[in-house]
Amino acid sequence: MKTKVTINSVEHEIDTDPKRTLLESCLIAQIAAPYSCLEGVCSFCEAEVTEGDVRVRAGNETDTHPKTVRTCQTFPVSKTVKLKYLKNT
Numbered sequence: 001m002k003t004k005v006t007i008n009s010v011e012h013e014i015d016t017d018p019k020r021t022l023l024e025s026c027l028i029a030q031i032a033a034p035y036s037c038l039e040g041v042c043s044f045c046e047a048e049v050t051e052g053d054v055r056v057r058a059g060n061e062t063d064t065h066p067k068t069v070r071t072c073q074t075f076p077v078s079k080t081v082k083l084k085y086l087k088n089t
């Protein structure tokens with residue numbers, strides 16, 4: 001699976017796995033995604049899902065449109081996902 005991730009206006013393409021959170025895949029790919037707690041609390045890792053489907057860990061769902069997720073609690077579902085991080089690093 002592939003995910004396009006935009007951070008600080010720069011787009012990266014990384015490999016993702018439905019068993020790993022999107023943030024974990026970013027960190028494995030060594031791109032500087034913003035984060036702090038890794039537990040769904042701080043919101044530093046929030047990103048907009050601009051394309052594709054994702055699964056959010058129970059209790060961390062949001063009802064925003066466009067969909068905003070905490071990437072430390074979110075897993076890719078579709079073959080391609082596009083994310084745009086809301087905070088700069």
Ligand code: FES
Pocket residue numbers: 034035036037038039040041042043044045046070071072073
């Ligand atoms: S790293 Fe804190 S909510 Fe994701």
